Amino acid sequence: MNQPLFPRTPYILIVDDEPDNFDVIEGFLFAEGYHLSYLRSAKKAFIRLEKHLPDLILVDAMMPEIDGFSFCQRLKKNRQWQHIPVIMITALGHDYLAECLASGADDFLAKPINKVELRARVISMLRIKFQYDALKNSRKLRDDLTDMVVHDFTNPITTLLLQTEILDRLELSEQVKKGLSRIRRAANSLEGLRNDFLTYGKAEAGVLTLQKESFVIQDWVKDTVADFEDLAVSRRVQIQVIFADDLPKRFTGDRPLLVRVLNNLLTNALKFSPFQTTIEVHISATQNQISGETALQLAVKDFGQGIPDGQKAHIFQKYDIGKRQEKIAQTGLGLAFCQMVVEAHGGEIRIQDNQPRGTIFYVELPALTALPQEV
Template sequence: MSISPNSEYILVVDDVPANLKVIVQTLGDEGYEVSTAISGERALKQISYDLPDLILLDIQMPGIDGFETCKRLKENPQTKDIPIIFMTALSDSESIVKGFTLGAVDYITKPFQVVEVLARVKTHIHLQQLRNNLEKEVAKKTNQLTQALEELQTSQTQLIEKEKMSALGELMAGIAHELNNPIGAISNNSQHLENYIKDILHFLFLYQKYYPNPAEEIIENAEHIDLDFLIEDLPNLITSMKAGSERIKFLSTSLRTFSRNELNNDQKVSCVVHNHIDSTLLILNHRLKANKYRSAIEVVKKYGDMPEIKCFPGQLAQVFMNLISNAIDAIDEFVKKTEFYKFKFQPQITIYSRINQDKTGVIIRIKDNGVGMSEEVKAKIFDKLFTTKAVEKGTGLGLSIAYKIMVKNHGGKLWCESTLGHGSEFILELPIG
């Protein structure tokens, strides 16, 4: 029969038509929607497609009795919470206890007393409504608490990141500032030094040309200081000093880029992606060197021709720092787990770059031959606070922040391809404009 969604629906199960008639008329007069079944089997079938709010269940029936019907209903997750009231002519305490043990909430004795039937039905309908309302309220409060917790975690993550980047930015900016003066002095003076030495050497050559027979003391001193070697090696020293000063200047520039405070700046600037990757590699160079477990990590650059892009340089540098650091961690973990240092294993990070097919963005791929990830881990790596590292190795914020920077701040994409034991590859896609 059709059941109104605004009234309580009661199923009455009894094999005696006279009993059904009395109960149906009594409950119908009170406004309840009533359906009937003449056996436990029919009741179970009917309930499978139309769940009642309450069941009145006779104990003594042919086929499966009321006890067995109740047992099956309570074993089914879909019907286990429907309140069941037994209808019985049995008044022995053992049957009553058995009914309650199986999960019944109450019982009505035959012959029926109308007042008693209605009182018990109304009570348990009301209790069921209270339970349903309570469950809804609990679910609502749980959902609110979950949302509040997520918002709190997001706020904490942003606060931690803001403070961390602010402190790190101030530190790096300070270091870069302190490096500027000595770098400038070394860089500027190395050129003057090179010119002075060229002049002195030319002056010395003139002396040797016009005074080929020096005094004995001069000859002995020239041999003592190995004058020929000094003359040959001095240009090499100057070249090395100039290269070193240029490297320090590049490192200083890299530190300033990484320390840029863009938290309150919504203006993107043009930048060359390859420069930021190279800056990151320079800052992480000490971690790429050989250690007691492995040889030096080989960095293979497969850069394609790419235009400048509009971005937040400091944030982009942070993403590269995180991904390349993770690649180094993955290689170190792989080597330690597999003891590959006993064999010929060349740790490697390969960095690819190219323009995407429709020429609207650039793609950077950072691939390592480290430990790799399972499908379960890969599915969670961009979640806030998820990490597979030990407590002292990280907070679990890095990849979630990198994802936010790429997707939310730059309108780009970040995803990962990885197989456990066969390395990982992180792919970034950034719009050009």
């Protein structure tokens, strides 16, 4: 017995002002067992889409009021509909193939329709659609699990921080105090990671709001770097901070989020820095190459193994960890979080090779949030 091609019966919407064309398509696809629905105008199709999403749309290019090209353009601009594959059907010939694809159609069929070609292209588009559905369901399951774990992190982290604060009031030996300090830093690190997940979730949901405040740039950098001193010493790595002479004193932005950006970049640099090397943190004022305006630039340089060229294009994608490193914890969220925060400030983050070895992460924040230098 043959296995079905798809996990459920595909629903195909056919949009054409000529009923005879639907009859032809229905006859060609009848044996496949698809659920076919027919509408005579693009306007009615948009109304249907508000209530029910098909797995595939076959649309005629030449229709009154709204033609197939306009239909595709509008469809692909809608976030709720843009994932639905569209096959454009037209008698205009292959000369219009580029125009069909440019309008947003995913495939093209010329009239008169060939039965074998129609069936093959429909199967191809449906496979893509069902693969998309499977990936979407997998991502939703992963995101639900992440939300549950992040929520469950709250009580243990709060307990750890509270108990370390209570113990810190007692008379303890220097060795115990050092151990307590490590526990506190680990708990703060977990809290920061939890906050990263929550912030990223807000950004994806479109509800992230920056809480801007004016703060001293050097304090922002020095306070963040100070949290890494013990870890850097344990790895025999030196963190060197270099402030430019023309640096403004203050900056206006979401300080806690920008602290997390620098925190993530330093964490990343320390993970991949060999023993007895240096991490350089440069803070300067620079000129935006496009607008020509002055911007605040942060550069974090390490002398590790670097990032292969093939991974640079997607290193900022969520959950992308590039090449997995043995004995190094990697979630693939840190750099995606950095990009999200920097872009929310209207800035840019990019990566460049450090010569002769290593990686440089540049963060550029626009001048519209920077304040003039104070005397």
